[in-house]
Amino acid sequence: MALTKQNKKRVPLVGPALALVAVLAAPAMAAQPDGETIIRNNCLACHSETGDKAAPFSRISEQRKTPEGWRMTINRMQALRGAKISPEDKRALIQYLADNQGLAPTEAEPYRYLLEQDTNRVEEGIDEGLGQMCARCHSGARFSLQRRSEDEWKRLVDFHMGQFPTIEFHSLARDRAWYDIAKNETAVELGKNFPLITPQWNSWKTAPKADLTGRWRVLGFVPGKGQFDAWMNAAKSESGYQLQLEGQYADGSKLSGSGNARVYTGYEWRAALTIDGVKMRQVMAADAKGGEMAGRMFPAAERAIGGELRAVRDQGEAEVIAVMPSLLRQGESAELTILGQHLEGDVSLGEGIEIEKVLERDDDSIRVLARATGSEGARSPSVGSASLEGGLSVYQTLARVEVVPANALTRIGGNGGEMEKVRAVYRAVGYSAGADGKAGTEDDLRLGYMPATWSIKPADEVAAHDKDEDFAGSIDAHGIFTPGDAGPNPARKMSANNVGRLTVIASVNDGDAQVRGEGSMLVSVPDFVRRVLD
Amino acid sequence: MKLNTLVKSSLLAPMGIAALMSAAPASADQEYLLTVTRPGQLHVIDMATNKVERSCDIPGKFGSGSIALAPNGKTAYVLSNMTEDVYGISIQNCDITFHVAQSEGNIRVKSVQSITVSTDGTELYTVQNPVRHLPDRFEILEPKLAVYKIADGMGAKPVRSFPVERRITKIAATETGEVILGGGDVTAINTQTGAVRMVTALQNWDRGPLWAPPDAFAMHSQGEQTNEYLMPYSTAKFEDESMNMETAQWWWGMSRVNLTTGEAERMETVPFQFIVFNFLTDPRDSNILYGSFNTLSKHDISKHETLIVHEMPHTYYNLNISGDGKTIYVGGTSSDISIHDSETLDKIGSIQLSGDMTTSDLRVATIRD
Numbered sequence: 001m002a003l004t005k006q007n008k009k010r011v012p013l014v015g016p017a018l019a020l021v022a023v024l025a026a027p028a029m030a031a032q033p034d035g036e037t038i039i040r041n042n043c044l045a046c047h048s049e050t051g052d053k054a055a056p057f058s059r060i061s062e063q064r065k066t067p068e069g070w071r072m073t074i075n076r077m078q079a080l081r082g083a084k085i086s087p088e089d090k091r092a093l094i095q096y097l098a099d100n101q102g103l104a105p106t107e108a109e110p111y112r113y114l115l116e117q118d119t120n121r122v123e124e125g126i127d128e129g130l131g132q133m134c135a136r137c138h139s140g141a142r143f144s145l146q147r148r149s150e151d152e153w154k155r156l157v158d159f160h161m162g163q164f165p166t167i168e169f170h171s172l173a174r175d176r177a178w179y180d181i182a183k184n185e186t187a188v189e190l191g192k193n194f195p196l197i198t199p200q201w202n203s204w205k206t207a208p209k210a211d212l213t214g215r216w217r218v219l220g221f222v223p224g225k226g227q228f229d230a231w232m233n234a235a236k237s238e239s240g241y242q243l244q245l246e247g248q249y250a251d252g253s254k255l256s257g258s259g260n261a262r263v264y265t266g267y268e269w270r271a272a273l274t275i276d277g278v279k280m281r282q283v284m285a286a287d288a289k290g291g292e293m294a295g296r297m298f299p300a301a302e303r304a305i306g307g308e309l310r311a312v313r314d315q316g317e318a319e320v321i322a323v324m325p326s327l328l329r330q331g332e333s334a335e336l337t338i339l340g341q342h343l344e345g346d347v348s349l350g351e352g353i354e355i356e357k358v359l360e361r362d363d364d365s366i367r368v369l370a371r372a373t374g375s376e377g378a379r380s381p382s383v384g385s386a387s388l389e390g391g392l393s394v395y396q397t398l399a400r401v402e403v404v405p406a407n408a409l410t411r412i413g414g415n416g417g418e419m420e421k422v423r424a425v426y427r428a429v430g431y432s433a434g435a436d437g438k439a440g441t442e443d444d445l446r447l448g449y450m451p452a453t454w455s456i457k458p459a460d461e462v463a464a465h466d467k468d469e470d471f472a473g474s475i476d477a478h479g480i481f482t483p484g485d486a487g488p489n490p491a492r493k494m495s496a497n498n499v500g501r502l503t504v505i506a507s508v509n510d511g512d513a514q515v516r517g518e519g520s521m522l523v524s525v526p527d528f529v530r531r532v533l534d
Numbered sequence: 535m536k537l538n539t540l541v542k543s544s545l546l547a548p549m550g551i552a553a554l555m556s557a558a559p560a561s562a563d564q565e566y567l568l569t570v571t572r573p574g575q576l577h578v579i580d581m582a583t584n585k586v587e588r589s590c591d592i593p594g595k596f597g598s599g600s601i602a603l604a605p606n607g608k609t610a611y612v613l614s615n616m617t618e619d620v621y622g623i624s625i626q627n628c629d630i631t632f633h634v635a636q637s638e639g640n641i642r643v644k645s646v647q648s649i650t651v652s653t654d655g656t657e658l659y660t661v662q663n664p665v666r667h668l669p670d671r672f673e674i675l676e677p678k679l680a681v682y683k684i685a686d687g688m689g690a691k692p693v694r695s696f697p698v699e700r701r702i703t704k705i706a707a708t709e710t711g712e713v714i715l716g717g718g719d720v721t722a723i724n725t726q727t728g729a730v731r732m733v734t735a736l737q738n739w740d741r742g743p744l745w746a747p748p749d750a751f752a753m754h755s756q757g758e759q760t761n762e763y764l765m766p767y768s769t770a771k772f773e774d775e776s777m778n779m780e781t782a783q784w785w786w787g788m789s790r791v792n793l794t795t796g797e798a799e800r801m802e803t804v805p806f807q808f809i810v811f812n813f814l815t816d817p818r819d820s821n822i823l824y825g826s827f828n829t830l831s832k833h834d835i836s837k838h839e840t841l842i843v844h845e846m847p848h849t850y851y852n853l854n855i856s857g858d859g860k861t862i863y864v865g866g867t868s869s870d871i872s873i874h875d876s877e878t879l880d881k882i883g884s885i886q887l888s889g890d891m892t893t894s895d896l897r898v899a900t901i902r903d
Contacts (some may be wrong), residue, residue, distance in 0.1 A: 046669040059670045155671050160670030162665040165617075165644045168701050175737060175749050176720065179674065179700055494847050 035096025035323035042085045042093070043077075059099075059155065062196055064147040066108060066115060067098040067264040072532040080163070087246050091239075095264060099469075102265035103145065105205035105285060114141035114298035115282045116443055117303040120405035120424055131171050143190065148199065149190030157182045175437045190447040191446050209266030210290025216315040217341050217364065219322055221307030222295050225477045226250045227324055227363065227449075229288050229339045232311060234261065243273055250324060250337075269293055272300065282309060291315065304410075305480070318342040319385035326448035327430060327509070328353065330396045335359065338366040338381060345384020349392055355381060376432055378445065393447045395432035398510035401517030402429040403449070406434050408481070409522050410473065412498045415469060415485035419526035426479035428452035428506035428517060452506035452517075454479050459501035459520060466493065468500025472523040475504060483523045565856060566625060566899045567611055567863055569871070570599035577614055578625045581863075581898070584873060584885055590628035594619050599894020602649040602658070603758065604684075607899035610653060611658060615692045617644045620660060624685070625899055626901055633688045636660065640667045641675070647753060648705045650713060651726070658682045658690075659713050661702040670796070677702065677825055679713065696728030704752040706763040708796040712762045713743075716752040720789045722796055734789035736767055743777070746770040748787065754866075756854045758898050759817040763791040764775035766813050768806050788813060803835040808843070811851045811866075816876065818859040826853040827863050830872075830879050844879040846872065852896045865896045871878065 039047075039057055041475040048058045055061035065073070071094055086091070098329075113121055126140030134143055148156070158270030161179055162166055168178040180298035216232040230247020249257050257280070259273030271282035280302075284295030298306025312321050320340040328334055333356060338347065341364050347355060351376020360367040364385065378390040388407075404427050413421035418520050430450040454475045458464035471492055473483035485496030492498070502521040505513050567579040567585070574596050578588040594615030602611040604622075609631060612621050622632025636643035641664050646673050648661035660680050666673040666702040678701055680692040702717040712722040715730075718737035723730045732738075736750040750767035757763050767789070783807035783828075791798040803823060805815075810825035821836040828849050832842040852866030855876065862879070865871040873883035 048670070156672050158672045160666070161674045162642075165665075167664060169646055169703065169751075171749060171751075174701055174751055175747055177700065177718070403847060496847065 012103065018123050034099065035093060038085075038089050038096065039389045040087060042083065046081065059152070061101070062149040062152045064103060064196065064201065065098075065262060065266060066533075067094055067270065068115060068533045070094045070097045070101075075532065078095045084117060095239075095262070097520050098204075098268065099266070102268070103147065103202075104198070105197065105267050105288070106198035106200050106204075108145060108268075108285070110300040111141035111144050112285060112295070114139055116306075117281075117298060117534075118296055118306070119304065120408040122407050130189070132176075133182055136170075136172055138531070142514065142533055144194065145533070147194050147196050147201070148191070149196045150188060152196070153187035153190040153194075154183055157187050159358060169299045180524055184461055192343040206267070207266075207288070207444050209284060210288065211236075211285055211363065212261075212269070212293075212313075213261060213423045216293070216311040217248065217314060217319070217339070218245065219313045219339060221427075222249070222255075222297075223305045223307060225253075225255075228255055229322075230255065230326075231364075241271075243271060245275065249489045266501045269295065279519040284309060286310065302420075302423070304422050307425075310339035312341070314341050316342070318344060318384050320381060320383055320388040321384045321390060321448060323349070323381050323388070323392045325450070326391065327393045327395060327450070329369060329398075330372050330374075330376070330394060333369055333371040334465055336368055336392070338368070338372050338383060340383065340386065340388075343383040343386070347381075347383050349381045350379025350394075353394065355393070360516070367491065376445070393432070393445055395430075395445065395447055396466065397432065397509060398430050398435035398447070398450075398491055398515045399444065399511075400431045401452070401488055401506055403427075403504060403506050403517045403519030404429055405519060407522075408504070408519050409524055411482055411524050411526050412473075413526050415487050415524065417486040418526060419486065421483050421486075422527075423483065424481045424521065426454065426475070426481065426504055428479070430508060430515075436478065452479065452508045452509045453477075455507070456481075456502045458519070459503050466496070466500065468523070470500055471498045472500025472502055472521075473498070479506070481521060486526055499526065500524060505525055536779045540562070553680065553751070559874045561572075562742065563857065563903070565726050565902045566607070566901070567854065567871070568601055568613060568625065568895070568897045568899055569606060569865055570596075570601065570602075570894040571869065571887050571891050572596050572615065573889060575888060576601075576610055576623055576625070576628075577887055578899075579720055579885060581861070584883055586887070588625070588628060590623050590625075590890065590892055592621055592623065593630070593633075598647060599891060600647045601895040601896055601897045602651050603899050604651055605653055606656045610897075610899065611649055612822075613645060613647070618642065619648065620645075620649055620658065620682075622658075626761055627777050631687060632658070632684060632690065634660070634682055634690050635659070636662055637678070638650060641665070642667055647703045648715075650705045650707045650834065651709075652707045653709050657685055657725065658684055659707065660795070661698055661705055661715065663670075664694075677704075679725075679728070689796075693726075694728075696723060698723060698730070699876075701740070704763070704765075706755070706757070706791070706793055706795045710796045712796050714791050714793070714796070716750075716755065716763070720750075720763075720765050720791065720798060722744045725821075727893070728784050733791060733796070734765070734798045735767070736800075743775060745863060746772070746782070750789075754812045754895055755811065756850050756897060757793070759855055759859075759901075760815045760820070761817060763793060764813055765789040765791075765816065766810070769802070770806075786810065789816070801835065802838070804833045804838050806839050807840065808884055811852055814853050814855055814862075817855065817857060823857070824853060824862055824876070826850045826866075830862065830864050832876075832879055835871065842879045844874070844881075851893065852891070852897050854896045857896070857900060863896060866891045866894060870895070872902045 012045045043238045065325045124142050207523045218232045227250045233244040236240040243259045244255045257273045259276030261271035269284040273280050279300040283296045284293040286293045293311040297309040323338045324337045337430045354371045355368050357369040372394040379392045380387050380389045381391045408424040410424045413424035430447040431444040458468045475481045488495040500523045504519045546721045565581040574592040576590040580587045591886035592614050597617040600613040609622050619635045620634040643662045643664045647661045663677045663825040664675040677693045679698050681694040682690045702715045704716045706714045715721045720734040722733050748769040752765045756883040770784050772782045785802040787798045787802040789798050809827045811827040814824045815820035823833045825831045829830045830844040849867045850864045853864045862876050869887045871885040
């Protein structure tokens with residue numbers, strides 16, 4: 001009997017460019033005197049004033065974390081410790097703590113996926129020892145996005161022990177002196193890797209912060225609808241910015257919305273907009289000059305179904321931001337759209353690319369019919385004096401297709417149950433072989449997203465035997481995978497539920513040929529815990 | 535590590551006990567199967583008729599369903615109130631005769647399955663894991679073995695206590711005045727002096743580099759029909775020093791402690807082919823083991839062979855057996871106990887309970903006339 005099958009039934013079971021800007025003052029970072037007052041009024045029933053100016057409040061002053069990190073802690077203070085705090089005070093306190101005890105952009109950078117709620121990825125770069133000790137219940141990013149004194153890392157271990165008394169009895173814990181290791185080794189290591197005081201934070205804390213007011217050229221992707229480009233206007237409001245967004249999808253249909261944004265720590269952009277009736281969230285990081293932001297946008301109700309988001313501020317300068325699609329097959333004519341702002345002057349798509357016809361042209365978008373004749377490789381399209389380095393790739397043969405995400409986790413749901421289904425969205429990325437002519441090597445040229453036909457098959461023999469492909473879910477033409485219904489399924493062996501393991505296949509046309517790429521999908525049981533950060 | 539990941543997904547479940555005097559099963563004895571269901575009932579099942587004879591309400595929030603038995607089989611000691619309290623409940627009339635609240639003041643004390651009763655029935659032992667709740671932090675205190683006099687009844691306080699290792703789950707009293715402590719290793723503590731001796735080194739075994747450190751875990755250990763304490767473990771034997779997981783042999787093993795003598799045997803039992811949550815020895819033949827989880831299985835350890843694998847309709851953490859060795863009861867997890875013939879493992883009956891057993895024990899109390 002195969003182990004995997006036995007297991008499965010119970011698996012409860014987890015780049016911006018730079019722009020020149022006038023840097024304005026930093027209102028968000030100026031110490032808000034009432035942050036400390038909020039702490040005094042709400043937290044001192046249990047926490048104490050230390051008398052130490054550098055760390056005035058016990059437990060609170062010797063940690064730094066993201067706005068979501070602070071929200072999570074304060075949520076726990078309310079839910080488990082019995083703290084009382086009004087919603088207004090809580091918002092202001094999170095703002096104050098994130099601004100004054102946050103992470104520098106470079107500290108948060110490697111782990112932004114967690115803030116962006118992009119959960120379909122296998123974490124890389126988390127030390128194996130730390131992974132076993134600390135990243136088996138939650139992500140490694142959860143703690144990598146915190147900075148603490150060594151004592152605070154130790155107290156965090158004690159919190160875990162007190163809160164989760166069986167933590168040292170779990171598999172991967174009971175085979176070792178878990179508590180002793182966690183407190184005397186892991187916490188010490190974390191104190192070294194993620195210390196409270198760092199040069200990055202010291203310099204970011206005092207650096208002037210950019211004002212993000214203005215008109216932003218926005219490019220993004222909405223699953224099921226596709227790529228879009230838009231203008232987003234950000235006007236100052238009391239707590240941040242008021243937003244207005246107008247644009248169109250690649251198929252010409254319009255999108256429009258409005259909402260609000262807050263900026264934490266001088267660069268952490270968090271926006272809530274209603275776009276065509278759907279509540280959406282934006283999580284982006286602004287660069288130091290406030291000229292560009294990058295991150296992810298997703299529906300507030302379904303964070304799994306999101307897409308990349310980029311915004312470039314209008315600073316009166318010509319700028320080419322993207323070419324859609326970003327690839328052109330040698331010898332073929334295709335329609336391309338150059339997206340940017342203040343696009344005036346001659347249009348070039350790069351060496352050897354003939355613009356057969358300009359189909360439509362205005363200030364921020366130029367649609368052309370183009371044909372590539374030259375050699376394979378990256379081109380830098382330009383309009384007037386503005387160009388985008390490597391913005392377009394010419395290729396001869398599509399050498400391979402990568403399915404992203406490579407590993408996805410979805411969850412059965414619905415069917416009258418408490419939890420909705422957790423879906424996943426797939427996209428196909430094309431590559432040409434590069435100079436060595438071999439696919440899968442370092443010099444492969446990333447061509448960009450390509451349209452694909454989507455299908456699923458069982459991941460292996462056990463999955464095939466259990467007919468996972470019939471029960472676990474289905475994928476639509478947009479690459480959106482919808483898992484099966486929750487609950488036991490009498491049609492399945494032993495009335496198992498609809499969990500399963502699948503391979504997701506993208507088939508992409510390349511001339512008359514088809515190139516396929518595969519990703520792996522685990523369809524798991526519902527997860528009843530909603531976390532601020534996984 | 536492959537083994538660990540494998541076991542992880544199945545054993546992650548949150549976390550009962552007893553040692554009982556053994557005697558030759560005599561036909562005049564009355565056997566009762568005991569288990570606990572949510573929200574908090576102790577069920578007394580007559581094993582002659584397989585009917586629930588009595589359901590006693592257990593005070594407090596559900597614990598883990600851990601049960602320890604008085605040697606005369608008449609009182610069940612149940613871990614309740616989120617594993618902080620122990621109640622002694624008469625299985626004959628549901629009277630509550632004993633209560634310990636381990637937590638006191640700002641010190642919260644939990645036991646992970648660890649309760650047992652001395653073989654003379656006068657003392658109750660728990661392993662305590664205390665945490666001091668300070669205003670803005672938790673302080674983790676050293677675990678200890680606490681000794682209570684059963685005669686102290688309601689509100690009993692410890693009469694002695696001794697420091698023990700962390701990570702102790704199931705414990706069992708021996709006839710030699712010790713308590714077997716199942717943790718990373720199997721050790722025994724003298725209940726008068728607190729002296730601890732190694733019974734079976736597991737986490738600290740010294741078998742050379744070719745044997746992977748074992749993953750030992752006793753959530754239940756139902757040894758009352760054989761007067762033993764059974765600590766299962768899984769391990770792997772590598773072909774050579776390259777430690778290749780793919781070519782390694784994966785084994786189930788156990789430390790089996792004779793509760794009369796306090797002596798143990800440790801051995802690899804059968805190849806690891808599927809997950810077993812609990813093993814049980816046949817009272818008639820110590821070479822025959824039964825196991826439960828997603829399957830009910832029968833094994834001959836003298837030949838290192840799995841004899842029968844019976845697919846179960848859902849997961850059952852737990853199992854126990856009649857004194858004559860003929861009937862197996864498979865329970866835990868859900869709300870039904872599945873009854874099987876030990877010869878063929880064929881299902882011969884079932885008992886429906888009022889709630890889920892989850893992690894609860896499935897124990898046999900024998901009342902002798």
